[in-house]
Amino acid sequence: MEAFVKPGEKNRLKERPERPAKEELQPRVVTTPDGQEITVEPLKDYYCEAPPKVHPPAYFKIVEDLFNWARAESIWILGFGTGCGAIEMRPLMTPRFDAYRYGIQWRPTPRQANLFVISGYLSVKTLKRAIRSYEQMQNPKYVVGLGSCTINGGMYWDSYNTIKRLDRYLPVDLYITGCMPRPEALLAGFLELKKIIKAGKGEGANRYAENFAWYKANQKQVIHDWDMPDYSW
Amino acid sequence: MTFEWMKIPFALLTLFIVVNYGLLLTALMQKIAARVGGRHGIPIYQNYIDLLKNYALRSAITHGFMFYLGPVFRLTGGVGLLLFVPIIYGSPMFSNMSFAGDLILALYFIFFGSLGMALGAGESGHPYSAIGVTRGLSQVTMAELPLALAVFAVAVQYQTLSITEIVAAQQGGFLHWTLFTNPLAVIAAMLSFLGSMMRPPFDVVLAPQEIPIGPPTEYHSAYLALMQTNRVIFPIAKIVIFMNLFFGGASNWPVFFVKVFAIYMVSVLVGVVFPRFRVEQSIRWFMVWAVPIGIAAILIV
Ligand code: SF4
Numbered sequence: 001m002e003a004f005v006k007p008g009e010k011n012r013l014k015e016r017p018e019r020p021a022k023e024e025l026q027p028r029v030v031t032t033p034d035g036q037e038i039t040v041e042p043l044k045d046y047y048c049e050a051p052p053k054v055h056p057p058a059y060f061k062i063v064e065d066l067f068n069w070a071r072a073e074s075i076w077i078l079g080f081g082t083g084c085g086a087i088e089m090r091p092l093m094t095p096r097f098d099a100y101r102y103g104i105q106w107r108p109t110p111r112q113a114n115l116f117v118i119s120g121y122l123s124v125k126t127l128k129r130a131i132r133s134y135e136q137m138q139n140p141k142y143v144v145g146l147g148s149c150t151i152n153g154g155m156y157w158d159s160y161n162t163i164k165r166l167d168r169y170l171p172v173d174l175y176i177t178g179c180m181p182r183p184e185a186l187l188a189g190f191l192e193l194k195k196i197i198k199a200g201k202g203e204g205a206n207r208y209a210e211n212f213a214w215y216k217a218n219q220k221q222v223i224h225d226w227d228m229p230d231y232s233w
Numbered sequence: 234m235t236f237e238w239m240k241i242p243f244a245l246l247t248l249f250i251v252v253n254y255g256l257l258l259t260a261l262m263q264k265i266a267a268r269v270g271g272r273h274g275i276p277i278y279q280n281y282i283d284l285l286k287n288y289a290l291r292s293a294i295t296h297g298f299m300f301y302l303g304p305v306f307r308l309t310g311g312v313g314l315l316l317f318v319p320i321i322y323g324s325p326m327f328s329n330m331s332f333a334g335d336l337i338l339a340l341y342f343i344f345f346g347s348l349g350m351a352l353g354a355g356e357s358g359h360p361y362s363a364i365g366v367t368r369g370l371s372q373v374t375m376a377e378l379p380l381a382l383a384v385f386a387v388a389v390q391y392q393t394l395s396i397t398e399i400v401a402a403q404q405g406g407f408l409h410w411t412l413f414t415n416p417l418a419v420i421a422a423m424l425s426f427l428g429s430m431m432r433p434p435f436d437v438v439l440a441p442q443e444i445p446i447g448p449p450t451e452y453h454s455a456y457l458a459l460m461q462t463n464r465v466i467f468p469i470a471k472i473v474i475f476m477n478l479f480f481g482g483a484s485n486w487p488v489f490f491v492k493v494f495a496i497y498m499v500s501v502l503v504g505v506v507f508p509r510f511r512v513e514q515s516i517r518w519f520m521v522w523a524v525p526i527g528i529a530a531i532l533i534v
Contacts, residue, residue, distance in 0.1 A: 048294075055291035067289035074279070074286040079445075095271035103279055108445030111453040114290070138453050139292040 021227055047232040052209040055139045072197035078113035079106040080133055083120020085147040085180045097183045104190055110136040121149035121162045128223050132232055134170055139205040145175045154179055168218045171204035243326040244316050255465030256280040262501050269505045287458035296357045303353015304459035310346025311467035318473055322400045322482040336394045339474050347373050350448055357451035365447030368512050369438035375519040376428030382527025383422035387478050390415055390534045400482035410481040419479045421527035432504030437512045472496045
């Protein structure tokens with residue numbers, strides 16, 4: 001069963017015992033061709049462990065408003081199809097719906113994207129990757145949950161390996177309902193998201209940083225082989 | 234040689250005009266490509282918003298020193314190229330910092346940005362970056378060859394290494410353009426031009442189907458914005474050189490706008506019609522078609 005605690009509240013479910021990291025992630029000593037010995041600590045060498053910071057908005061409201069307008073009108077989606085709903089993203093790029101005319105583009109790298117669309121059910125395995133991808137995106141960033149699976153588990157409600165409520169693991173700005181939602185619903189959702197961003201309410205990244213411990217506890221509750229640092233930008 | 238301080242504000246003005254023209258032009262080209270595909274495409278001002286958005290992102294992370302410098306080098310390549318060639322022929326204001334041997338410098342600047350980018354992208358550590366850089370450098374090296382041959386053919390033809398003098402020699406009707414006096418050199422250079430515009434069939438660097446973003450995979454926020462700025466300046470700077478060397482230069486801004494648009498259009502037309510080459514196909518293509526024409530151009534002169 002999943003943990004269900006409100007942000008700020010203490011996690012009542014008991015902690016799971018930590019598993020030892022996989023062998024390829026353990027620190028080890030490597031000998032180079034010229035005979036030098038180097039210690040390799042994959043978790044330290046490849047990732048950053050600094051927790052996310054809260055990035056305050058610009059000091060002047062008028063500047064922040066301008067920035068928010070620009071952010072709303074230039075939405076770059078991380079192209080990462082997480083569930084069956086992802087299939088509805090493709091028609092959006094085609095002549096019939098043509099999301100590009102709204103300033104919506106797809107970027108295949110989390111670094112350049114500012115909107116993460118979780119397109120449907122998230123298995124625990126994918127959740128791990130989704131979290132890492134989300135953490136690699138730059139502040140401010142937004143999350144849209146697509147389809148009923150992200151809201152209440154949908155038809156995977158009693159499945160053992162999918163999560164039920166996305167907003168326990170990532171700060172969701174907007175849900176788009178349906179199983180699966182039509183591209184029109186998606187477009188309507190994106191336009192709604194634009195309103196949220198323009199109103200300055202798209203502060204999910206800061207919410208994530210503020211309630212970091214709570215999010216991490218929830219994530220670790222379902223991901224059993226954690227095998228990565230708590231935060232990996 | 235005396236240095237005129239008045240050149241600085243005019244150089245900045247040039248930069249300003251070119252950045253704005255570039256932002257609109259690239260959006261227009263994307264729109265044209267979208268129309269070919271039956272879409273509406275992005276709004277014409279979309280590039281401004283994307284740029285502002287990227288500068289407005291609050292956080293940025295770094296992968297090291299060269300990672301910082303990559304976009305800076307890239308931008309230096311574009312701006313440098315623009316500032317050292319005469320933009321408007323016969324105008325003392327907009328000839329910028331051009332000087333007697335500027336052709337060599339221009340050739341160097343075309344390559345310079347790619348090298349800086351290669352170092353920066355290499356340090357980002359992403360496998361796609363490394364693959365993109367390898368692909369990019371092999372193609373750029375290959376595409377540079379016919380361009381260099383064509384440029385030398387032109388230099389031999391006009392007996393000078395100064396772009397201004399080359400433009401001067403082409404004045405007096407379009408039949409004096411290098412396009413008509415030395416068509417082989419122009420063909421070789423235009424084939425090379427296709428290779429460096431990052432459009433199909435030669436977009437092996439970004440390779441949207443295999444390594445979706447290529448070298449800039451790890452770049453974000455302000456770094457990416459710097460590179461976007463360069464991406465609008467650099468093609469125009471390059472087109473300016475082509476315009477000056479082969480198409481008679483431009484004696485005022487309207488002519489400049491029209492000619493740059495027309496030359497840019499060549500790569501877009503080719504791009505929307507053809508699918509993408511693989512790396513070895515593209516290199517072979519340059520070897521088989523562009524390089525012999527370049528050599529022939531030199532021999533004929
Ligand atoms: S909501 Fe329906 S379409 Fe979407 S992921 Fe779940 S089962 Fe698939």
